[in-house]
């Protein structure tokens with residue numbers, strides 16, 4: 001099991017592109033695309049995207065430049081933030 005990091009990076013790129021492509025623009029995630037991504041890839045988080053208020057909050061926290069869409073840099077900030085949160089939780093167990 002080597003090249004785990006390289007594989008993870010490729011998967012992040014692939015995942016972003018897969019969900020971002022739904023509306024024909026593969027460069028950004030719309031609110032619906034963000035919702036789909038969380039529903040499928042992070043079930044259990046945000047109650048699977050059912051909680052509309054939480055989805056709105058999440059999107060606005062991800063959307064650093066306030067253009068109502070999430071680009072790859074913003075997506076990576078969110079993934080990094082979540083991963084750090086998981087790491088911190090694991091440390092305190």
Ligand SMILES: [Ca+2]
Pocket residue numbers: 019020021022023024025026027028029030033
């Ligand atoms: Ca898109």
Ligand SMILES: [Ca+2]
Pocket residue numbers: 062063064065066067068069070071074
């Ligand atoms: Ca944005």
